[in-house]
Amino acid sequence: MEITRAGHKPHKLANPDYFTGRVWQELIVEAQEPARVRALRVTFEPGARTAWHTHPLGQTLHVVSGVGLVALRDGAPQVIRPGDTVWIPPGEEHWHGAAPETMMCHLAIQEADDDGHVADWLEHVSDADYGRAPD
Structure with missing residues (x-):
């Protein structure tokens, strides 16, 4: 068993190659093999968002605070709020981020494939x- 105490993991600004606007990431867990789970707490400033992307084994988002948006390729954004959980299947092109006027924080949970790719x-x-306009 391993316990990581609150405040002992650094927050970092997300890579601007993959995000628009200011986005903060905090690693929650990157499990050791044979486990594959990885989880981050991601906080988006108003209007900030990911680039389009996919996940080889899918992704779960759980909104912690604020109001956000999530969209599939060729689809209108969907509004997401605290307590909402979104499952994105493997290979589905999508983006997610904060609404234009509010911050949004979510947990992003995904598994690495056999090559460690998420x-x-x-x-x-x-x-x-x-x-x-959101649906």
């Missing part, structure tokens, strides 16, 4: 795609 990053989400 995501395939694509192009940044355009302002037009981000600005589509």
Whole structure:
């Protein structure tokens, strides 16, 4: 068993190659093999979002605070709120982030494939795609 005490893991700004706006990440767990689970607490400033991406084994998002958006390729964004959980199947192109006027924090949980790979990053989400009216 391993316990990591609160406040002992650093927060870091997310890589701008994969995000638009300011996004903070805090690693929660990166389990040792044979386990594959990885989880991050991700906090998006208003208007911040991921680039388009996929996950080889899928991804679960659980909203902790704020109001966010999540969208599939060619689909309008969906509003997500605290307590909402989103399952994104393997290989599905999507993005997620904060709503234009509010911050949003979610837990992002995914598994690594056999090569340790958790995501395939694509192009940044355009302002037009981000600005589509939510369903």
